[in-house]
Amino acid sequence: MKIVVCVKQVPDTSEVRIDQKTGTMIREGVKSIINPDDLSGLEAALSIKDQNHAEVIALSMGPMQADSAMRECLAMGVDRAILVSDRVFAGADTWATSLLLSKAIAQINPDLIICGRQAIDGDTAQVGPQIAEHLSLPSVAYVGDITLENENNLVVKRTFENGYQLIRVKTPCLLTVLSEMNSPRYMRVGGIFSAFNDGLVEVWDNSNLNLQPEELGLKGSPTKVKKSYTKGVKTAGKVFDVEPKEAAKVIIEKLKESYIL
Amino acid sequence: MEFGFKKEHYLLRQMLQDFTEKEVAPLAAEIDELERFPIETVEKMKNVGILGIPFPKEYGGEGGDYLGYILAVEEISKACATTGVVLSGHTSLCCQPIYEFGTEEQKQKYLVPLAKGEKLGAFALTEPNAGTDASKQETIAIEDGDDYILNGSKIFITNAGYADVYIVMAMTDKSQGTRGITAFIVEGDTPGFSVGPKEKKMGIRGSSTCELIFEDVRVPKANILGKIGYGFKIAMKTLDGGRIGIAAQACGIAEGALNETVKYVKERKQFGRPLAAFQNTQFELATMATKVDAARMLLYRAAYKKDNKEPFSSEAAMAKLYASEVAMEVTNKAVQLHGGYGYSREYPVERMMRDAKITEIYEGTSEVQKMVISATLLK
Amino acid sequence: MSATKDVLVFIEQRHGIIQSVSLELLGIGATLATKLESNLIAVVIGNQVIDLAKEVGSYGAKRVYVVDDPMLETYVNETYTKALTAVIRETNPDVALVGATALGRDLAPRVSSRLHTGLTADCTSLDIDETTNQLLMTRPAFGGNLMATIICPDHRPQMSTVRPGVMIKPEQDKTRKFDIITIDANLKPSDVNVEVLETVYETKKRIRIEDANVLVSAGRGIGSKENMKQVETLAQLLKGEVSGTRAVVDNGWLDKDRQVGQTGKTVRPDLYFALGISGAIQHISGMEESNLVIAINRNPEAPIFEVADVGIVGDVNKVLPELFKQLNHH
Numbered sequence: 001m002k003i004v005v006c007v008k009q010v011p012d013t014s015e016v017r018i019d020q021k022t023g024t025m026i027r028e029g030v031k032s033i034i035n036p037d038d039l040s041g042l043e044a045a046l047s048i049k050d051q052n053h054a055e056v057i058a059l060s061m062g063p064m065q066a067d068s069a070m071r072e073c074l075a076m077g078v079d080r081a082i083l084v085s086d087r088v089f090a091g092a093d094t095w096a097t098s099l100l101l102s103k104a105i106a107q108i109n110p111d112l113i114i115c116g117r118q119a120i121d122g123d124t125a126q127v128g129p130q131i132a133e134h135l136s137l138p139s140v141a142y143v144g145d146i147t148l149e150n151e152n153n154l155v156v157k158r159t160f161e162n163g164y165q166l167i168r169v170k171t172p173c174l175l176t177v178l179s180e181m182n183s184p185r186y187m188r189v190g191g192i193f194s195a196f197n198d199g200l201v202e203v204w205d206n207s208n209l210n211l212q213p214e215e216l217g218l219k220g221s222p223t224k225v226k227k228s229y230t231k232g233v234k235t236a237g238k239v240f241d242v243e244p245k246e247a248a249k250v251i252i253e254k255l256k257e258s259y260i261l
Numbered sequence: 262m263e264f265g266f267k268k269e270h271y272l273l274r275q276m277l278q279d280f281t282e283k284e285v286a287p288l289a290a291e292i293d294e295l296e297r298f299p300i301e302t303v304e305k306m307k308n309v310g311i312l313g314i315p316f317p318k319e320y321g322g323e324g325g326d327y328l329g330y331i332l333a334v335e336e337i338s339k340a341c342a343t344t345g346v347v348l349s350g351h352t353s354l355c356c357q358p359i360y361e362f363g364t365e366e367q368k369q370k371y372l373v374p375l376a377k378g379e380k381l382g383a384f385a386l387t388e389p390n391a392g393t394d395a396s397k398q399e400t401i402a403i404e405d406g407d408d409y410i411l412n413g414s415k416i417f418i419t420n421a422g423y424a425d426v427y428i429v430m431a432m433t434d435k436s437q438g439t440r441g442i443t444a445f446i447v448e449g450d451t452p453g454f455s456v457g458p459k460e461k462k463m464g465i466r467g468s469s470t471c472e473l474i475f476e477d478v479r480v481p482k483a484n485i486l487g488k489i490g491y492g493f494k495i496a497m498k499t500l501d502g503g504r505i506g507i508a509a510q511a512c513g514i515a516e517g518a519l520n521e522t523v524k525y526v527k528e529r530k531q532f533g534r535p536l537a538a539f540q541n542t543q544f545e546l547a548t549m550a551t552k553v554d555a556a557r558m559l560l561y562r563a564a565y566k567k568d569n570k571e572p573f574s575s576e577a578a579m580a581k582l583y584a585s586e587v588a589m590e591v592t593n594k595a596v597q598l599h600g601g602y603g604y605s606r607e608y609p610v611e612r613m614m615r616d617a618k619i620t621e622i623y624e625g626t627s628e629v630q631k632m633v634i635s636a637t638l639l640k
Numbered sequence: 641m642s643a644t645k646d647v648l649v650f651i652e653q654r655h656g657i658i659q660s661v662s663l664e665l666l667g668i669g670a671t672l673a674t675k676l677e678s679n680l681i682a683v684v685i686g687n688q689v690i691d692l693a694k695e696v697g698s699y700g701a702k703r704v705y706v707v708d709d710p711m712l713e714t715y716v717n718e719t720y721t722k723a724l725t726a727v728i729r730e731t732n733p734d735v736a737l738v739g740a741t742a743l744g745r746d747l748a749p750r751v752s753s754r755l756h757t758g759l760t761a762d763c764t765s766l767d768i769d770e771t772t773n774q775l776l777m778t779r780p781a782f783g784g785n786l787m788a789t790i791i792c793p794d795h796r797p798q799m800s801t802v803r804p805g806v807m808i809k810p811e812q813d814k815t816r817k818f819d820i821i822t823i824d825a826n827l828k829p830s831d832v833n834v835e836v837l838e839t840v841y842e843t844k845k846r847i848r849i850e851d852a853n854v855l856v857s858a859g860r861g862i863g864s865k866e867n868m869k870q871v872e873t874l875a876q877l878l879k880g881e882v883s884g885t886r887a888v889v890d891n892g893w894l895d896k897d898r899q900v901g902q903t904g905k906t907v908r909p910d911l912y913f914a915l916g917i918s919g920a921i922q923h924i925s926g927m928e929e930s931n932l933v934i935a936i937n938r939n940p941e942a943p944i945f946e947v948a949d950v951g952i953v954g955d956v957n958k959v960l961p962e963l964f965k966q967l968n969h970h
Contacts, residue, residue, distance in 0.1 A: 017785075095757075124761035125745045129750045133754055164839075168834065186280055188309055193273075195269070221758070223759070223790050226776065228788040247936070247952045248966045524925070
């Protein structure tokens, strides 16, 4: 079995802070990490490999700095790490990204593609299903468990807000997985040393994929960012010394304003 | 760029920080409080290869280097010095001498399972009457056919009882003085070998520190490490490397205490301002951080020299001497900056200060380090 | 075929029940359609869902398209993608909106990909640009640190999934006039490569406090173990978890794994609701990075107010019953 796991290197958004003076986002010094849902995808693929014969290939699109994320994948135990990187890819939205990744995946021709449900920087959850659509493959999203039934079928647990379905799906197929499904293994010490000494990160650029200029980057992206802004400086809190009735009103207003109600 | 680091060392450090945060730190207070050996952490270290970092893959190791091993002791000791010493006792005092001085058969039989982490190692030199003056060994080994028979006792032995393999120094020819000492590889289940009660300690309270008792323990000649009479040399060489491990432990404790303090002074308010806003706090922190970094430089240099097969005895001793003093000083200041909370077990700096003291004592006291350093100067 | 200016809303139904996010979308959809001087239309997909189409019309859709087929009984993205794509191709809307549910966020990407148009995920605000008539889709990114407004200038429809609970559901009016139009999506068994073996509904599991989006946290000021029930109730109402201070744990009112602070867990929920917590430094260090902090405490000088976005000076056990009353009313 050949498994491709799509991996994205993302800034650790839990470390991103807003500069309380300027209201801008502070990105310096924020660590780059492998997207948590993708790590669970790697773990899912590697545990299939532990129990069966499988070749696991980590695939990422990103700048050359993502090389370090690919080494992490090698240190965790993947067989190949492919970084799709080219300046002309920059600025791609989920449509263009998924098209690009689908072209790369088509060349690998796997039985199973695993994507993390969503990346913590964009939170779109779109690239996985869109890759499947570009490849005309069946897909199941929000997967919390994978069982290999036989060579041609998987049984997966597809979670919803209030429950789950057990779904049988034919291979080749694509799954998007949740980080709750497992605890990703640590890199092994020996894996880290060999990832740098004997490991190879394959870098593919557009000469490998042959996409047309109008399919690439900003130009190939139906959506554009018109503007972005931070929510601004967190205003100083307010303290209300009021009757319970008024207090409850203040609380409910705040909950509504913050989309909690 | 850290001194001597390659890309893999940064990634290794990242993995170790992740491992320490999730697997080591949550247990640190508990194993100290209960004086409990962190056996489950040993199993976890085994599973990711931490117990065999500097040894080649053909001997069950991870194909890394001494600097990589040092990073592991340092990172783990930031959260838990007990776990740090379990690792350093195993790696630098048991695996390392077998790797350096063992025969191919000994390496296959002992180093492979040790480096894989299937077995845990320990080292036994100190005796009730042979501490800093290690030449006064009273454990005796007498030749008997294909074996030697060991009698005597050892004290303050790290990993005692949990280790499967012990490197034991014993006198084979008293008339030869230090040249009459021989190193033996002793299996933990050999008849006549027993482990005494656990030492009650000030710090590193989760580590198992016990007396070893040898009563007619029969050890085959095949388990002589190096040659007859080479034991003292092996012990001194082993301790040279071991000291880098203790320096790493000391650096880790100091860094852990510094990190805790930085966090605390930003949160804690007095006189309407966070402690971090007071110049006294800022100056204390600056001094602490500078000393910690200086200690780390000495540490990494010693490991670098060892990895590059340069002489490193003096550098290892300097690293241990300075790092252990810094660990004491920094943890002491950390407690002071925490005020009353620092003296309470609710905050980890209280434990760190108790743990720091041992680094000035074991694997050669500070005074021994000064002897080693000055000997190099005056030779 | 050129696009109309219509605004299309996908009506998500599960077992014949319309999901509330879909009704919310009819609310914002009507607003957008007015700004575009066009019509609000809706699509219902399922098996025997004609009755639902009538309900949808009463919430304001001018035309309700129905794809009714036994193969659409249970949601599978292959059949639903084909059905929704067929309706969009038939109606050529300017805007297509889908609820950002576990279903919608699976369906919409496949549809947008098939139609070669843009899709903006999990929007919290939608508007029409007055000069270009483009849909302005605003959404949070970077863990909520950044808001981005996205446009889709050259592809139609402009598609977006919208976060549940953000838009306002319109009033139902059974006198509204609307058309129901059925569309055959030409579904074939060969369209389907998956088989749903079993569907299981679960009552929500207790989740770890580090993972909770909403934490309702109790301190010594809550007064008694008995009063912890009120904390539970508030947590349920806000779909959150219960946590507490060391004092509450030490008193045996709460399990140790629910403790926030120095000797407990560090948490960063969207909402941290502090009830009777004074805010000792050991506690603050475990929760100060929460996105929104609401605190109720009797002592106006309590340090918790320094980190609170909204502070209420008062007795928790008096404010809570009033809050429950108003929440239930809400």
